[in-house]
Amino acid sequence: MTVLNADSTARPIRKKGKALPDRVLAWFLIAPAVIFLGVIVAWPLVETVRLSFTDARLGGEHWVGFENYTDLIGDRKFHATIVRTFVWMFASVGLKLVLGLIGAVLLNAAVPGRALFRMLVLPPWVIPIAIGMIGWLWLYNGHFGIIAAGLQYLGIIDGPFEFLAYKRSAFISAIVADVWVGTPMITLFLLAAMQGVSRDLYEAAWVDGASRWYRFRRITIPQIMPVLVSMALLSAIWTFNSFEVIWILTEGGPRHATTTLIVDTYKTAIGNFKFGEGAARAVIIVILLAVFSSIYLFLLNKVNKKYRIK
Amino acid sequence: MINRYTLLQKIGIYIAICFFLLFMLLPFLEMFMASLRPLKHLFRSPYQFWSDNFSFDAYRNMWTTVPLLGRYIANSFFIAASVTLITMAFVIPAAYAYARLDFPFKSASLAGFLAVNMFTGAVLLIPLYRVLRQLGLLNTYWAIIVPGVAFLIPMGIWLLRSYLEKIPIELEEAAFVDGASRIYTLRRVVLPLAMPGLIVVATSIFIGAYAQQFLFAITFNQERAYQPLPAGLFEFIGYQSVAWNEMMAAALVGVLPVMVVFLFLQKFLVAGLTAGAVKK
Numbered sequence: 224m225t226v227l228n229a230d231s232t233a234r235p236i237r238k239k240g241k242a243l244p245d246r247v248l249a250w251f252l253i254a255p256a257v258i259f260l261g262v263i264v265a266w267p268l269v270e271t272v273r274l275s276f277t278d279a280r281l282g283g284e285h286w287v288g289f290e291n292y293t294d295l296i297g298d299r300k301f302h303a304t305i306v307r308t309f310v311w312m313f314a315s316v317g318l319k320l321v322l323g324l325i326g327a328v329l330l331n332a333a334v335p336g337r338a339l340f341r342m343l344v345l346p347p348w349v350i351p352i353a354i355g356m357i358g359w360l361w362l363y364n365g366h367f368g369i370i371a372a373g374l375q376y377l378g379i380i381d382g383p384f385e386f387l388a389y390k391r392s393a394f395i396s397a398i399v400a401d402v403w404v405g406t407p408m409i410t411l412f413l414l415a416a417m418q419g420v421s422r423d424l425y426e427a428a429w430v431d432g433a434s435r436w437y438r439f440r441r442i443t444i445p446q447i448m449p450v451l452v453s454m455a456l457l458s459a460i461w462t463f464n465s466f467e468v469i470w471i472l473t474e475g476g477p478r479h480a481t482t483t484l485i486v487d488t489y490k491t492a493i494g495n496f497k498f499g500e501g502a503a504r505a506v507i508i509v510i511l512l513a514v515f516s517s518i519y520l521f522l523l524n525k526v527n528k529k530y531r532i533k
Numbered sequence: 534m535i536n537r538y539t540l541l542q543k544i545g546i547y548i549a550i551c552f553f554l555l556f557m558l559l560p561f562l563e564m565f566m567a568s569l570r571p572l573k574h575l576f577r578s579p580y581q582f583w584s585d586n587f588s589f590d591a592y593r594n595m596w597t598t599v600p601l602l603g604r605y606i607a608n609s610f611f612i613a614a615s616v617t618l619i620t621m622a623f624v625i626p627a628a629y630a631y632a633r634l635d636f637p638f639k640s641a642s643l644a645g646f647l648a649v650n651m652f653t654g655a656v657l658l659i660p661l662y663r664v665l666r667q668l669g670l671l672n673t674y675w676a677i678i679v680p681g682v683a684f685l686i687p688m689g690i691w692l693l694r695s696y697l698e699k700i701p702i703e704l705e706e707a708a709f710v711d712g713a714s715r716i717y718t719l720r721r722v723v724l725p726l727a728m729p730g731l732i733v734v735a736t737s738i739f740i741g742a743y744a745q746q747f748l749f750a751i752t753f754n755q756e757r758a759y760q761p762l763p764a765g766l767f768e769f770i771g772y773q774s775v776a777w778n779e780m781m782a783a784a785l786v787g788v789l790p791v792m793v794v795f796l797f798l799q800k801f802l803v804a805g806l807t808a809g810a811v812k813k
Contacts, residue, residue, distance in 0.1 A: 248715055249636035252626035256686050257642065259623060262664065263683035264649050270660035322553075329550050334543060342799050343554050346561060349740050349795045350788045351609070353747040353763035357784055358560030361567055361777060367576055369563050407557065411802070457650065464653045467747050485655050493752060498659045505656040512651045 268509075274502035281496045291503035300479070301487075305511070308463060308483040311398065315462045318402045320455055323409030328439070330410065331417045341414070348407035356471035359400045363387050363472070390480035393473050397481050401468045405461070409454055416450035417443060456519055460512060484508050561785075568592070568782035575777055592786065595779040598769065601757060605765030606787045609746065612674060612761055616681040616742035617735055623682070624689035624734070629719055631690065632697035633705070646687040653684060658752055665753055676753035677746055677761065684745075685738050692737060696730030697723065729801070736798055743791060762787045 243251070275291055277284040295301045330341050347355055362368050365385035374380045386396045420443060428438050466485050469475060475482035475490060482490070484504060492501020538546065567575060569587040596602055630636070631643055661680060662671075670676050700723060708718045724731070750764040757765075766787075769780035795802075 243715075245634045245715075246636040249630040249634040249639075252630035252634075253642065256623040256627045256646070256690065260646070260649060260683055260686060263661070263679060264657065267657040267660035267664055270663070271657060274659060322556075325549070326553050329546060329553060332538075332546050334538070334546055338800070340550055340554065342796050344557055345795055345799055346792060347557055349743070349791060351744050351747060351761075351763040354766065354784045354788060355560060357766060357780060358564045361781070362560055362563055369559070403556065403560070460650055461653070464655060466653075466655045467745075489655055489658070492659050501659055505659075508656055509651060513648075516651070 271502045271505050274499055275506045277499045277502075279498040279502070284499065287499070291500050292507075294500070295503060295507065304479070304482055304484055304487050307394075308485075311394075311401075311483050312459055312463045315398050315401045315405070315465075316455065316459045318398070319405040319409055319458055319462075320451070322402065322406045323413055323454075324451075326406065326410035327413035327417055328443075330414050344407045344410055346407075347403050348411070352404055352467045353471055355404060356400060356468055359396075359403070360387075360472060363396055387473050388477055390477055393477055393480050397469055397472050400472060401462065401465055404465075404468060405458060409458060412450060412454055413447060416447040420446040452523055456516060459519075460516070463512060463515075464508070484511075564781040564785055568778050568785060570778055572774075572776065572778055591776075591778040591782040595769075595776075595783045595786075598776055598779050599765065599783065601760075601765065601768075602783055602787075604758065605760055605762045608674075608759060608765075609743065609761040609763070609787065610791070612677050612681070612746055613739055613743040615674070615678050616685065617739045619678065619682045620685045620689050620738050620742075621731070621735055623686050624693055624738075625724070625731075626719075627686075628690050628693035628697055629723065631694045633702075643690075646690055649684065649687045655748060658748075662753065670753075672754050672756040672759070674759050677749045677759070680749050680753070681742050681745065685741050688741065689734055689738050693727075693730060693734045696734070697727055700726050732798075733802060736795075736802055740795075 274284070276286060276288060278287045278290070326344065330337060330344065362370050363386040365371050365383040365388070368386075370386065371380070371384050374384070375382070384392075387393045424442050424446070425438055428442060433441070463483075464485050465483075466489065469481050469483060469486050470489070473481045475486040485508065488501050488504040488508065491497050491504060568591050569589065571586065571588065571590070574586070599605075631639065665671050665676055665679065670679060704722055704726065705718050708722050713721070746761040747763040750761050754760060754764075762784075766780055766784055769776045769783065
């Protein structure tokens with residue numbers, strides 16, 4: 224109770240008039256945030272939906288109904304972009320979660336020096352993504368980068384190899400860089416969750432002779448599950464919309480090999496000034512993400528019921 | 534004891550940690566090595582890890598190649614710090630309301646906040662551009678700060694709410710018994726107790742604001758004097774050649790101060806996440 228001055232607790236403070244009821248006060252407290260997001264997020268969202276029914280460009284706009292959408296539905300390139308975006312998301316998030324879990328276990332191990340190791344995971348997370356990508360651009364350089372050099376040394380490739388110049392290798396390279404950006408945060412949150420698990424559980428299991436692997440599987444994993452699943456969803460949404468990594472490494476190329484929905488939207492709307500067509504893509508992103516999140520949460524609910532979590 | 538490892542296990546753990554950290558730090562290592570090489574040694578094939586004439590020349594020359602570099606570094610800080618302060622001003626009252634008060638549409642409005650995560654800036658760029666133009670904010674610091682704040686408020690509310698929920702309600706009730714108002718209690722009882730949580734949330738917001746300036750900067754701001762470091766760095770890419778060594782040097786110098794701060798805050802950050810953000 225050291226925070227309260229002796230003074231202010233001893234002397235009752237006079238109630239002035241009638242205090243606001245909680246329900247009114249609550250709205251006063253959240254109103255600034257609601258209004259701000261209303262102007263900067265909700266209103267632009269409504270505008271995006273409206274624009275998606277027009278052929279808005281720099282010059283002007285006309286109502287075109289569902290034309291932008293029907294164009295996209297018939298566009299095979301766009302189908303490929305959607306599939307590519309989901310492949311990108313599942314591959315990248317999967318790797319981030321696996322690496323994050325491995326990282327958290329390693330950094331949670333009681334070995335000397337772990338305080339230092341925990342510090343050294345931070346850098347990719349705390350620096351601007353764009354700056355990290357400049358580093359990766361240099362790493363991926365086919366002639367002068369260390370990765371091409373290493374693979375040549377190991378005899379996996381013979382001669383220089385431009386990672387970002389070929390469709391498949393560019394896609395994989397972008398995923399690796401995206402995993403690099405996203406892994407530290409997941410590692411740190413999972414580590415925090417692991418440290419929150421009660422020691423009693425481990426000790427009880429240890430007394431009963433449970434092996435380390437068994438304790439990990441039957442205590443650690445179930446205990447950190449709530450954090451793991453919410454991180455997975457958040458990470459999936461961020462990865463789906465990951466823009467800077469792809470934009471700086473490849474700008475969506477070569478030949479659209481790394482063009483995900485968000486890159487396609489940006490190129491259409493900002494690059495080619497086709498605001499209406501860009502807006503239709505943006506709306507489709509929101510719909511896809513909403514559907515994906517609902518399915519995810521629905522399945523999660525089922526799993527939770529099965530394991531009787533909360 | 535329970536946490537004792539055999540020698541072999543220890544070696545295995547260290548090797549695995551080394552691989553993990555190698556992946557995390559390789560770009561920085563290579564950026565540093567590149568920054569030390571003279572430009573023509575940089576373009577040398579086959580690759581040599583060790584050059585014979587390393588020098589810190591790039592760290593001197595970069596300030597003349599891109600004269601505004603110092604300004605860009607300062608801008609990045611200024612923008613991230615402003616975003617953090619403004620976001621916290623929105624987040625603190627709202628998080629308190631969600632943690633302690635009951636009101637109509639409580640869970641609906643909270644879900645609404647979280648849904649904002651789904652349309653990160655890039656989805657809303659076109660109308661956002663128009664809104665900012667109407668408000669007269671294009672090509673100012675505000676063009677980067679305002680959208681930054683908007684997309685960090687939901688995360689801030691979410692993190693701080695779960696932290697505030699952990700503060701024992703009895704302390705507030707004691708203050709009410711003495712006749713203190715809600716606002717007074719928030720200011721004098723809750724916030725001092727929530728200080729570690731506030732720092733964790735503010736740090737997370739700062740990281741977000743610092744890491745994600747690029748998109749808003751290149752889209753909403755054409756004024757070079759207001760550009761943050763991630764956008765300014767691309768000035769090292771010239772018409773004829775790219776001054777890779779100076780670009781790497783500038784990148785490292787630019788992020789160094791913020792890295793040092795986070796290395797010191799790191800212990801605090803992990804502890805705070807455990808206490809606040811992670812529910813039972």
